[in-house]
Amino acid sequence: MSDLRPDPALSTPSTTGAREVPDRVSLDGVEERWDAAWSAQDLYGFDRSKTRDEVYSIDTPPPTVSGSLHVGHVFSYTHTDVVARFQRMRGREVFYPMGWDDNGLPTERRVQNYYGVRCDPTLPYVPDFVPPHNGTDGKVVKPGDQVPVSRRNFVELCEVLTVEDERQFEALWRRLGLSVDWSMTYQTVSAESRAVAQQAFLRNLARGEAYQAEAPGLWDVTFQTAVAQAELEARDYPGAFHKVAFHREDGAPVYIETTRPELLPACVALIAHPDDERYQHLFGTTVTSPLFGVELPVLAHPAAEPDKGAGIAMCCTFGDLTDVQWWRELQLPTRSVVGRDGRIVRDTPDWIGSEAGRALFGELAGKTTFSAREAVVAGLRESGDLDGEPTPTQRKANFYEKGDKPLEIVTSRQWYIRNGGRDEQLREALLARGAELGFAPDFMRVRYENWVGGLNGDWLVSRQRFFGVPFPVWYPLDEQGEVDHDSPILPSEDLLPIDPSSDVPAGYTADQRGVPGGFVGDPDIMDTWATSSLTPQIVGGWRSDPDLFARVFPMDLRPQGQDIIRTWLFSTVVRSHLEHGSLPWTQAAISGWILDPDRKKMSKSKGNVVTPMGLLEEHGSDAVRYWAASARLGTDAAFEIGQMKIGRRLAIKVLNASKFALSFGSPTEPVLLDPALVTNPLDRAMLAGLVDVVEKATAALESYDHTRALELSETFFWTFCDDYLELVKDRAYGAGATEVSAETASARAALGIALDVLLRLFAPVLPFATEEVWSWWREGSVHRAPWPDAAPLRAAAGDADPSVVAAAGAALAALRKVKSEAKVSMRTEISAVRLAVPTALRAGVDAALEDVRAAGRVVGTLTLADDDGEQVVAHDAELVPAAAV
């Protein structure tokens, strides 16, 4: 496509304007200056008249406000910005919004501490509410002192509090140079986001993709909420095996091993593998549990593993997910003893018949599982049913990723969205979506496949929290005041967002809330991923702006971290597949971690020591971006100040080399960009080399390999500065001549053309330095200039051999080495020298001989001799002594 498009930057040089090259160049202040200028010009504004095929749309990750941005954010957001800038220069209209994630626990906690309130959805909304505290004094209000407020009031406080966070985040992103359209920001807690989340849910419900079920599930006793599979984290947890005797009818013991003796009263069966010889005779019989005296069947099930523990397990409701499987498949009774608060239930269950058992349970009631365990173990010791002492072990237990106590399994009514976890057809369809999606790097795809392949249930989307997007559902109450969960009352889409705890469903009045024959609102809120999974719909205007949506969806790019492939990426694919029958985007770009020098994931504390803003201020944004862009997608990178210094050096070099290259004629002189003037073999060879760089860098960026593109441009640029510029500077000066000779014009034109291309190649990574230079001599912004095209460059280079630059550079290096070894200045003149030139380089050196002579300051005889070596070597050099001062 670009090959057919003329390159206006090459063919229409600037001839107007009072642009000039400053005497002194500097990076100081470029960030503020250019951010202000870009803002004033609305340089990155999205033109919504463009059609889908002209647009490049990015589903930006909304950073969590109420947290802080760290170097990892700077790292990955730079990667995305490089893509955005490249695509913009390629001629695509880039849709690049920014979101703020203000849902979830961090914001909830912060609002509580800051304003001294807590969310209580049962309370009515209070207009003009003034919070009891205002955290500007830095005080943290303790939970006991927090005043309950309605959900709507809570959300409003959240929106106020996060404004300041958002302002600071935006300031950092602007300083970093993200080319975001700042008129398009979104909040995950906004009315629009809530409406989208509710509307998508209602549609899932209507299609049967969302459903409610009462079932045992993982439960966090601290947060008192159900937890989804995606939020689990397996952690080591110390425990101990207890060998416990159950008793057969004749009193003979049957030993099991358990790490959770406190669940003994919840035991519903003993289970062994059907083929296990040791227990054949027990299958079909019953045993009695120790202490509690409950009669239990001994059953066979293939999930029992003969080599674990005693080979026979006690099945409780519920100790782990295997228990749930047995309970379900063997249709065992439910005998829960652990409540939602993680404590043993207060009421002694009726299945415990014995007096002693009931007495013991009375002692356990209300205890934490930890204390209950001690009591049960003491009882077992006393009764002689504990065989030996408990043996300590390290086991893995499931934790909520934000929690610090192992999860319990409790039965509760929850909302689910189908995600293929219990439906092979849907699973296959979602795996097919994963295959259809581009992953950069490609090996990240297996994480998606592993996750989808390993799902063991549908997506649990309801949470028993107060702050978040409520389910837009009410239930009728029957004459007895019982909730009829099977006949939910739903709002129409145009009324969204609604809050069922304060809004009243159609056909009811407010005073019917909670009374028999009336209604009640669903008390739960949605998982934050239930909202985040809809970022393409939220930002693209799915609900409120279908015209925009048609221009940006399905989107082009989802940039994100590798840790949330199973959550954000997968859930977004699920929602889009269900709602739109398509992928939400065609490409995912996965950034790696930032590691500290100890090769550990950069910790919060360390990340906070070096604040991102501090980094940008100290090293400059281009320098920090250079560091980020030096790391490939999907690969962890070291936090390395040294790399930033190299980036800063590059940015400064761009300024200085540009100033120099533009110093040989007026910067606005058309001669600088006329390809027809480039006639010298060395000049044409340099451009031929640049053709190669443009082609390869473009291909690299198209395949999301910004590292390679940068490396190619950078390598070329340093050779351009160190060798080519040195070789041609005398000729470009045209010293002494009154008129510009063809040779001089060739050098100047080649310098101008090369500079013009190099600035554009570097623009995505070094937006400030390149824009600074661009402003000295070109019209408009380099960031709206077309990406370099190889075709016109190739025409200018003709059939030149790019190796001429390397050959001439090698010859110059040989002359430099003579001076270096003689420990004299490079300015020292050479009166005579013989260069031994390898055959392969001979033609190149010949072609640029006069430039080599000038750059090496050879004032006398320069003779060339053929050589079969690999390097150009200088012999018999005679140096002119420096004149005494």
Added chain:
RNA sequence: GGGCCUGUAGCUCAGCUGGUCAGAGCGCCGCGCUUACACCGCGGAGGUCGCCGGUUCGAAACCGGCCGGGCCCACCA
């Protein structure tokens, strides 16, 4: 237990589909204030490419095994 990534100069990393690959930058040593740049330039020293086998005329690169580092998933009665 299953899987992914990774191990190249002191450091951070390139080496793309096996044949100028043993490279770059930083750091280090030496030299140079050369009118683009001293926030610089020039020159130089530094590695049996984790280890052991195999394929091949030829392997840092391909295959197998082992060791080390990072990570994901699953599981433990």
